[in-house]
Amino acid sequence: MNTNQDILLGEWPALKGQVKLRWGKLTDGDLQRFNGKTAELAHVLQQKYGYGKVQAEMEINQWVSKHDTAPAKNSGNNHVGESTNR
Numbered sequence: 001m002n003t004n005q006d007i008l009l010g011e012w013p014a015l016k017g018q019v020k021l022r023w024g025k026l027t028d029g030d031l032q033r034f035n036g037k038t039a040e041l042a043h044v045l046q047q048k049y050g051y052g053k054v055q056a057e058m059e060i061n062q063w064v065s066k067h068d069t070a071p072a073k074n075s076g077n078n079h080v081g082e083s084t085n086r
Contacts, residue, residue: 008036008037008038008041008064009036009037010036011036012035012036015036015067016031016036018067019031019041019063022063023045023048023049025048025049026044026048030044030048038057038060041056041060042056042057042060043056045059045060
């Protein structure tokens with residue numbers, strides 16, 4: 001998960017709201033606690049959703065691979081709940 005960890009850490013401010021939309025059981029405290037670190041996100045997904053380690057990692061990998069972070073990076077105006085793909 002190193003590549004995805006780099007993506008999440010590098011784009012965390014833009015992706016944080018999207019992560020919360022994808023995994024609605026996550027709290028603001030959860031998001032602050034793992035601050036873009038995929039290992040922490042996987043741990044929280046295991047706790048909140050009952051995923052095994054492999055399933056949590058697969059969920060994160062699939063989610064990251066579906067998100068093109070370039071639009072959010074360029075605009076900087078996206079709000080939680082707004083799609084970056086228009």
